[in-house]
Amino acid sequence: MNKKSLGLYIHIPFCKAKCAYCDFCSVSGTGDEDMRRYVDALLLQMEDYSKAAKNYSVDTIFIGGGTPTVLPAKYVCDLIDGIYRNFDVPKKAEFTMEANPATVSGATLAKYRRAGVNRLSIGLQSANQEELSALSRIHTREDFEASYLAARNAGFHNINVDIMYGIPLQTPDSFNRTLDYVTKLEPEHISMYGLKIEDGTPFAAARDTLILPDEDSEADMYFDGIRYLEAKGFRHYEISNFALPGYECRHNLKYWNCDEYLGLGCAAHSYFRNLRFSFKRDIPLFIDAMEADVSHGGTLTGDGVAVTYDQYRNAGLVDELYTITPEERVGEYIMLRLRLADGISSEQFRQRFGLNFDALYGRRLGIYIDNGFMTFDGDRYAFTPKGMYVSSYILSNILDFDEDSHIINSIADGSDK
Missing domain, CATH: 3.20.20.70 (Aldolase class I)
Structure with a gap:
């Protein structure tokens, strides 16, 4: 296997x-x-x-x-x-x-x-x-x-x-x-x-x-x-x-590719099985909770290899734990992939999410392409060095989760392909 x-x-x-x-x-x-x-x-x-x-x-x-x-x-x-x-x-x-x-x-x-x-x-x-x-x-x-x-x-x-x-x-x-x-x-x-x-x-x-x-x-x-x-x-x-x-x-x-990883220790973050979770920034709490054996007994098995974390949460270790929605997955992918010089391929985006990146974001990115902050080769959108330097500002303008949620859902429903 x-x-x-x-x-x-x-x-x-x-x-x-x-x-x-x-x-x-x-x-x-x-x-x-x-x-x-x-x-x-x-x-x-x-x-x-x-x-x-x-x-x-x-x-x-x-x-x-x-x-x-x-x-x-x-x-x-x-x-x-x-x-x-x-x-x-x-x-x-x-x-x-x-x-x-x-x-x-x-x-x-x-x-x-x-x-x-x-x-x-x-x-x-x-x-x-x-x-x-x-x-x-x-x-x-x-x-x-x-x-x-x-x-x-x-x-x-x-x-x-x-x-x-x-x-x-x-x-x-x-x-x-x-x-x-x-x-x-x-x-x-x-x-x-x-x-x-x-x-x-x-x-x-x-x-x-x-x-x-x-x-x-x-x-x-x-x-x-x-x-x-x-x-x-x-x-x-x-x-x-x-x-x-x-x-x-x-x-x-x-x-940056939104692949899975597990984090161990206080303040560590994880992305696993469509869950994002993190532990509190509290060293004594982490030590005491693990010494008390809070998680043994099957709490990490659940459905196959799903992470439940009920006992971690009950011990006060968990800072955040939430399931990523389809809209959040798209937004995170854009935010993280655009950090890379390779940027985002429209075709790879379609294969991963079944969505048309150009229809979703092409118009929003056009102003940055026209002003030298991004490049587009017919498939791939990427920051120039000038764009990378102000990437946080640009990404905050590109990503509007409320608007994106509506558009993504309409495309996913087949009404705007």
């Missing part, structure tokens, strides 16, 4: 120190005992998920955070053993782990590689020490370079480097120097993220005193970054992501 493919995300909410711009679910200063309890809770959840995923092949795995490498190496290896014990993981699966340069060594990286991790994502953010300090990063450029070279020596042949633009004290020149520094190391993948100041972060509290690039400089960094990386052989395959041919992040492509 051919199994369906499935992604697996594991959230590690621990950091050595939390960055001033970060609003992810993470805490600093956690002791080994509480980390051990959290890892054991994840292992219990794996047992539950293994029932739901018995007819699936887990071909992408992503351990993120937080800072997964702040865990003792033994705990990480225990997690990896649990993954292989509970799920069908093919030999060619992509297995990514995030790493902070200040929390890894050559010895630990070698252990992760031997255990099965084959893709490393290292957070550099900037090659400028003043900019790193402004971000409250705990590593130096030298730490990053040492960890990068150690990863190569440990046998990692697929490495991503995270960099940021639009950060405090940064200029287009300093950003270009970061690009030059990173590309000389020859990673297979580079993620280039713009700074977003999120509510509740130290940056939000200090918004009025931050020395940030102006809007024009920030835009210059984005477009200069695209031109520079493409000239170095990287393909700009998603708004913020660049890869050498064949090294696109397969796990993240699952998100």
Whole structure:
């Protein structure tokens, strides 16, 4: 029997120190005992998920955070053993782990590689020490370079480097120097993220005193970054992501292609069997609930492999749980697929949904095509770099769920084919 493919995300909410711009679910200063309890809770959840995923092949795995490498190496290896014990993981699966340069060594990286991790994502953010300090990063450029070279020596042949633009004290020149520094190391993948100041972060509290690039400089960094990386052989395959041919992040492509994935741990999100669900950002609650064995006893089996989550919900773990409507499926597909350079094929859209994309959205997209924000080749709609830069604004204008619901239903009923 051919199994369906499935992604697996594991959230590690621990950091050595939390960055001033970060609003992810993470805490600093956690002791080994509480980390051990959290890892054991994840292992219990794996047992539950293994029932739901018995007819699936887990071909992408992503351990993120937080800072997964702040865990003792033994705990990480225990997690990896649990993954292989509970799920069908093919030999060619992509297995990514995030790493902070200040929390890894050559010895630990070698252990992760031997255990099965084959893709490393290292957070550099900037090659400028003043900019790193402004971000409250705990590593130096030298730490990053040492960890990068150690990863190569440990046998990692697929490495991503995270960099940021639009950060405090940064200029287009300093950003270009970061690009030059990173590309000389020859990673297979580079993620280039713009700074977003999120509510509740130290940056939000200090918004009025931050020395940030102006809007024009920030835009210059984005477009200069695209031109520079493409000239170095990287393909700009998603708004913020660049890869050498064949090294696109397969796990993240699952998100953008609306494929199925399961998330483990507090704050983790899942899309499985037409359900979207997530867990609360509460580490003690997650640990206590899993230790109380809230989900064992068949709650993940239901109808074949359907997820019910009644006991998870009763324990207070569930933040959101809802079934995706046909209209929402269409809207999510458009919103996520247009993040990709390949965009949306009208023919593939018809095959997937039985709907005419041109009839639904062609008129709305026309103004963006005419003004250079999108392209259309007769089948495929895609953002240009200019469109990618303002994609959030464009997508909010394209997608009108109330209007779309009426149109989609009329087309699905055969009244407007």
